[in-house]
Amino acid sequence: MEFISEHPxxxxxxxxxxxxxxxxxxxxxxxxxxxxxxxAHIQSRWGPYYVGAHGLLQPxxxxxxxxxxxxxxxxxxxxxxxxxxxxxxFSLAITAxxxxxxxPPSIPFPFLSNQQAFSVADVSLGLLVVFAxxxxxxxxxxxxxxSSNSKYPLLGGLRSSAQMVSYEVSLTMxxxxxxxxxxxxxxxxxxxxxQGHWFHLIPRWHVFPQIVGFLCYLIAxxxxxxxxxxxxxxxxxxxxxxxxxxxxxxxFAMFFMAEYGNMITVSCLATILFFGxxxxxxPDRWTWQLYLPGAGxxxxxxxxxxxxxxTMRGIARIQLTVVTLLCLxxxxxxxxxxxxxxxxxxxxxxxxxxxxLFFYIWLRGTLPRFRYDQLMSFGWKLLLPVSLANxxxxxxxLVWGWMRPA
Amino acid sequence: xxxxxxxxxxxxxxxxxxxxxxxVAREPVHSALALVLVMVALAVLYLLxxxxxxxxxxxxxxxxAIMVLFVFVIMLLNAGAEERTDFSRVAKYIGLPLGFILMLxxxxxxxxxxxxxxxxxxxATPAASSHDLSVELFRQYLFPFEATSILILIAILGALxxxxxxx
Numbered sequence: 001m002e003f004i005s006e007h008p009x010x011x012x013x014x015x016x017x018x019x020x021x022x023x024x025x026x027x028x029x030x031x032x033x034x035x036x037x038x039x040a041h042i043q044s045r046w047g048p049y050y051v052g053a054h055g056l057l058q059p060x061x062x063x064x065x066x067x068x069x070x071x072x073x074x075x076x077x078x079x080x081x082x083x084x085x086x087x088x089x090f091s092l093a094i095t096a097x098x099x100x101x102x103x104p105p106s107i108p109f110p111f112l113s114n115q116q117a118f119s120v121a122d123v124s125l126g127l128l129v130v131f132a133x134x135x136x137x138x139x140x141x142x143x144x145x146x147s148s149n150s151k152y153p154l155l156g157g158l159r160s161s162a163q164m165v166s167y168e169v170s171l172t173m174x175x176x177x178x179x180x181x182x183x184x185x186x187x188x189x190x191x192x193x194x195q196g197h198w199f200h201l202i203p204r205w206h207v208f209p210q211i212v213g214f215l216c217y218l219i220a221x222x223x224x225x226x227x228x229x230x231x232x233x234x235x236x237x238x239x240x241x242x243x244x245x246x247x248x249x250x251x252f253a254m255f256f257m258a259e260y261g262n263m264i265t266v267s268c269l270a271t272i273l274f275f276g277x278x279x280x281x282x283p284d285r286w287t288w289q290l291y292l293p294g295a296g297x298x299x300x301x302x303x304x305x306x307x308x309x310x311t312m313r314g315i316a317r318i319q320l321t322v323v324t325l326l327c328l329x330x331x332x333x334x335x336x337x338x339x340x341x342x343x344x345x346x347x348x349x350x351x352x353x354x355x356x357l358f359f360y361i362w363l364r365g366t367l368p369r370f371r372y373d374q375l376m377s378f379g380w381k382l383l384l385p386v387s388l389a390n391x392x393x394x395x396x397x398l399v400w401g402w403m404r405p406a
Numbered sequence: 407x408x409x410x411x412x413x414x415x416x417x418x419x420x421x422x423x424x425x426x427x428x429x430v431a432r433e434p435v436h437s438a439l440a441l442v443l444v445m446v447a448l449a450v451l452y453l454l455x456x457x458x459x460x461x462x463x464x465x466x467x468x469x470x471a472i473m474v475l476f477v478f479v480i481m482l483l484n485a486g487a488e489e490r491t492d493f494s495r496v497a498k499y500i501g502l503p504l505g506f507i508l509m510l511x512x513x514x515x516x517x518x519x520x521x522x523x524x525x526x527x528x529x530a531t532p533a534a535s536s537h538d539l540s541v542e543l544f545r546q547y548l549f550p551f552e553a554t555s556i557l558i559l560i561a562i563l564g565a566l567x568x569x570x571x572x573x
Contacts, residue, residue, distance in 0.1 A: 078433070078435070080436070081435065081436075081439070084439075123458070124458065124535065125458050125459060125462055125536065128459070128462035128463070128466070128536075129462055131462075131466055131470075132449075132462045132465035132466045132469075132470065133465075135465065135466050135469070135470025135471065136446075136465065136469060136470055138470070138474050139439075139442070139474070139477075142474065142477055142478070142481070143435075143439075143477075145481070146435060146477075146481050154481065157481065158478065158481055158482060161474055161477070161478045161481075162478065164474075165471060165474055165475065165478075168470070168471070185536060
């Protein structure tokens with residue numbers, strides 16, 4: 001106990017890092033299941049169904065499969081870079097999430113009242129640091145492509161480095177408008193600048209004045225994470241698998257998880273910058289919103305119970321019963337007023353992030369892939385000028401405009 | 407032994423090791439990677455000196471953009487391992503001693519100046535905010551700032567002219 005009181009920052013940080021890591025790893029695993037299920041339903045299929053009820057244990061099976069596959073290293077590969085690439089890609093992808101505040105800073109860490117509970121690192125230049133970390137993420141892809149010493153990965157690596165560098169410019173430009181409006185680079189203060197409602201109903205989110213910036217951000221973020229319709233670095237039909245063609249076993253899994261990690265990071269950023277982060281979309285006078293998380297979980301529990309009784313057979317019935325009990329139990333705990341007050345922030349930011357992730361997967365099930373020259377001309381000749389114009393208009397409005405933020 | 411003190415020496419050693427590796431490595435991509443290591447280590451040193459903004463910009467601009475372009479060009483040209491030549495005699499007999507003298511002189515100067523005594527304690531100085539920095543940049547140093555931006559614009563135009571195909 002003495003150690004804890006002497007090193008509050010260290011202890012709180014380590015505990016928060018471990019908790020966040022467990023949550024993120026689980027989220028990455030289940031994001032892959034969500035992606036397969038949602039795309040399957042978009043394409044009128046069932047998706048994973050047999051490993052666990054509704055395929056709920058599929059991520060576990062996939063993880064085991066990755067672990068036990070043969071780990072091949074091409075004999076002509078550059079060994080140092082070949083080993084470094086997946087670690088770089090993966091570690092950078094999940095490091096950025098440590099900067100994200102998942103709840104208001106006013107809620108203290110248990111037993112250490114001077115530490116925040118919901119953000120691992122609340123730094124004054126949060127946005128810049130996240131950009132610094134994600135801008136290093138290119139190296140994972142580039143090195144993987146180069147070190148494999150094979151033509152398809154090399155082409156994939158070249159394409160991706162060109163694409164990521166090009167779209168990073170637009171990505172950064174598109175959020176400067178929000179930074180100007182908020183007047184800070186700190187995530188919690190950016191979120192706090194979006195407090196309040198217009199006409200006591202519409203939340204003062206930056207997405208409304210910055211709709212152009214938001215659209216630019218959304219497009220650039222999809223390109224930055226190499227997702228469809230901008231997944232040219234992988235481009236299965238042209239490049240076999242792109243930069244990770246020569247990777248197998250767990251190294252391939254690390255690239256896979258890095259992609260999902262980047263998706264989560266850009267969704268977090270979109271939520272914080274444009275959609276009010278951990279703020280509730282409803283005005284404060286609607287007190288019933290306190291019970292939304294609990295009510296949602298209880299409803300989910302009831303749905304699971306209904307599904308258990310009507311469709312599940314055999315062992316799946318037992319598994320889904322466990323899920324039902326978990327949902328109902330967690331929902332009832334969340335309905336307790338003190339718990340409900342604490343989890344408001346995390347609930348809203350998580351809901352918004354999940355909506356963004358759903359949008360990403362939805363796009364993948366809907367859109368075809370860009371052609372390479374279209375991609376480049378779109379990025380440089382349309383996206384960059386539009387985001388620059390947005391920046392200039394925002395700055396001019398802040399200097400001369402009416403109805404300026406205080 | 408405070409944490410910043412240890413970090414200073416770890417990052418300093420990493421920066422020097424990276425810089426040596428840049429010269430020694432035979433594969434151009436390895437040299438570029440070692441340079442990235444130097445940039446990141448320098449960024450941490452900036453952070454220790456109480457300049458988080460410069461540290462973040464250092465990583466975004468140098469490590470995240472410029473070095474990526476370096477690696478991109480090396481990959482595009484598919485440059486193989488470099489060939490060794492004998493050291494040039496001028497470098498051996500004049501360059502090495504001169505470099506050594508310069509290092510000794512810098513060390514002596516650092517030792518005598520108050521800067522040297524502040525190693526590891528610099529993080530006690532308050533971090534300059536991005537607001538302070540922009541006030542300095544756009545009030546006192548506005549002219550050099552704009553002059554630099556015009557210089558970069560000229561460089562971009564030059565690159566465009568060079569890269570344009572002959573009609």
